[in-house]
Amino acid sequence: MREEQKEKIKEFIADFGWPRLIIFFFVVLLFLAAPLVKVRVDSSLKDVIVRFGQNGVMVLAMVPMMQAGAGLNFGLPGGIIAGLLGSTLAMQFQLTGFAGFAAAAGFSLPFAVIFGILYGILLNKVKGEEMTIAMYVGFSIVTFMAIMWLILPFTNPTMVWGYTGQGLRTTITLDGYWSRVLNAFLAIRIGPNFEFPTGAILFFALMAFIMWLFMRSRTGTALTAVGSNADFARAGGVSVNRMRLISVVVSTMYGALGILVYQQSFGFVQLYNAPLYMAFPAVAAILLGGASVNKASILNVVVGTFLFQSILAMTPSVINSVLKTDMSEVIRILISNGMIIYALTRRTRVGK
DSSP: OHHHHHHHHHHHHHHHOHHHHHHHHHHHHHHHHGGGGTOOHHHHHHHHHHHHHHHHHHHHTTHHHHHTTOOOOTTTHHHHHHHHHHHHHHHHTTOOHHHHHHHHHHHHHHHHHHHHHHHHHHHHTSTTOHHHHHHHHHHHHHHHHHHHHHHSOOOOTTTBOTTTSOSBOSEEEOTTTTTTTTTTTTOEEETTTEEEOHHHHHHHHHHHHHHHHHHTSHHHHHHHHHHHOHHHHHHTTOOHHHHHHHHHHHHHHHHHHHHHHHHHHHTEEEOTTTTTTTHHHHHHHHHHTTOBTTBOOHHHHHHHHHHHHHHHHHHHHHHHHHHSSOOHHHHHHHHHHHHHHHHHHTOOOOOO
């Protein structure tokens, strides 16, 4: 019996991976150590939950492309740019509150569909090199839009540079528009230091439920079949290129909505080079949750986002209190890139 238990433990560790286990225990250790270094656990837990709601939808955007065998979506900035276009248009028309947020989403989705179709067509032409090409697609669209933000005809004085009256500012405040519109909706306050962002978590739950329904629909099942075995799916009458294209479009749409949720929680719209590396934390989070390059689930999103954001929220307060120096950014980069490297080394070959 003991030998069987040891074998099961070894199989679990081999499947889950040592890096994920180490990070999990590291997060637990941070929470246990917090009171010892006079860091309030309730404030830290609040930060973790806020960050979860802020970033969760962008991590969800990874699921369809991974399930379709199109790899990790390093081209997420394409969806983020669509979201930024939608939010700036809504601000140009001076829409506020829930109406402003809804309008930003409505303006974003058509851009996301167009970008997703073009992006998907490109990825279908470079099968086997999707992740490399996706990274450069993301970099290219962000750089191109850095020019467009200067020449697009926006006129709202809260958005444009004050000394020229044209060109959008690098950072635009959402105060007076839809700052914290989701976080503050039905928010639950417990004591002076803890507030539960009910609206943001409910929105994430809604987006996760829609993704769950989509992945269990006829299209979602065909999409998963393509990711599991493209030759078998093709023999069954499934159009591989079409399913991959649909996965890219859905992923891009979720990226557009994800940046809107991020903005309302953060309180600012960040343009120019700000979206350049935003795909990396999302990729690292879903891999940290146990996803592989060709398989992902909603559970992977929830677990990975919580663990990754726990590290980012707890590290500055706990580690900095001990070492008297800020190592949060170093640890974030180490974990982000480390999890991506780990996943790529474990990549299994899938039929094209």
